[in-house]
Amino acid sequence: MTMKVWINHNTKEISVKTAKNIRQKLEAAGFEFDKKNPDLAISVGGDGTFLSTFHEYTNRLSQMKFIGIHTGHLGFYADWRDNEVDELIEALKNYDGQTFEYPVLEADITYTDNTTKSFYALNEAIIKRPSKTMRADVYLDGEFFERFRGDGLSFSTPSGSTAYAKSIGGAVIHPKSRVMQVNEIAPINNRIYRSISAPIIVPSSQEVKIIPAEGSDYIVNYDTNSRTNCSVKLIKYRISKEVIQFAKLRDRHFWGRVEHAFLGTNDYK
Numbered sequence: 001m002t003m004k005v006w007i008n009h010n011t012k013e014i015s016v017k018t019a020k021n022i023r024q025k026l027e028a029a030g031f032e033f034d035k036k037n038p039d040l041a042i043s044v045g046g047d048g049t050f051l052s053t054f055h056e057y058t059n060r061l062s063q064m065k066f067i068g069i070h071t072g073h074l075g076f077y078a079d080w081r082d083n084e085v086d087e088l089i090e091a092l093k094n095y096d097g098q099t100f101e102y103p104v105l106e107a108d109i110t111y112t113d114n115t116t117k118s119f120y121a122l123n124e125a126i127i128k129r130p131s132k133t134m135r136a137d138v139y140l141d142g143e144f145f146e147r148f149r150g151d152g153l154s155f156s157t158p159s160g161s162t163a164y165a166k167s168i169g170g171a172v173i174h175p176k177s178r179v180m181q182v183n184e185i186a187p188i189n190n191r192i193y194r195s196i197s198a199p200i201i202v203p204s205s206q207e208v209k210i211i212p213a214e215g216s217d218y219i220v221n222y223d224t225n226s227r228t229n230c231s232v233k234l235i236k237y238r239i240s241k242e243v244i245q246f247a248k249l250r251d252r253h254f255w256g257r258v259e260h261a262f263l264g265t266n267d268y269k
């Protein structure tokens with residue numbers, strides 16, 4: 001059966017050019033193009049573009065695969081380079097359907113008017129209160145754990161651990177681990193107020209429930225998406241049963257990519 005492909009790209013000239021080049025070469029090789037129901041989404045840009053591509057297709061994650069090509073600096077999801085297009089096309093022509101998977105996070109939010117919304121995140125989901133101290137009760141696996149006071153809380157996937165979570169003191173987690181990392185953002189800790197003040201790693205079988213003490217004025221983020229002025233009654237975060245599947249066209253070493261991105265001493269191929 002012919003593979004149906006869609007290419008999503010950012011507006012940078014180099015990305016537009018690269019996407020056009022890939023499309024022409026794939027069309028010549030007999031691939032079909034289908035924006036709504038692709039078997040494979042190719043993202044051309046950076047990690048931000050890849051995150052947008054992921055959010056385009058969260059309703060059909062089990063039915064499709066992803067590939068990321070970067071046109072700027074080497075990305076974590078966009079790990080093919082724009083000068084490797086010919087190699088990529090050849091690999092796709094001979095593709096045997098193998099994949100590797102990364103965990104995805106999901107969250108259910110109930111607003112104070114009792115309306116609900118669910119969303120996925122590939123990097124992280126964050127709740128924060130910019131105007132005043134966020135005070136919220138944190139429940140781990142159904143049990144009360146702590147009253148948090150501070151700027152906010154971040155919930156990240158293993159592949160998101162090298163993104164925002166790392167900047168706020170989180171651990172780098174290999175994406176083969178099906179866990180969610182919870183990080184406090186600027187927690188208030190003194191003689192009166194106390195919270196764990198360390199990253200917490202939650203297994204995929206458990207969820208974290210957050211009940212804010214005051215309902216209004218929250219920012220709810222998931223990857224590149226942000227909702228402001230949210231009045232939140234509760235949010236539940238967990239590792240989803242859904243995963244993101246990447247087309248495995250060559251072997252990639254996660255720790256090598258981490259080293260290349262943050263230390264930069266080794267050559268990463």
Ligand code: NAD
Nearest residue numbers: 046047048075076123124159160162163164165167223224
């Ligand atoms: P963006 O697209 O400009 O990305 C910001 C940087 O984060 C880029 O350098 C990108 O390559 C990198 N990045 C994204 N995902 C990554 C990952 N999984 N591992 C390592 N690096 C990664 O910013 P945006 O569109 O506002 O947000 C996209 C993502 O960027 C967010 O999900 C968040 O994790 C991250 N971010 C991090 C910070 C921070 O570290 N202080 C601030 C804003 C956004």
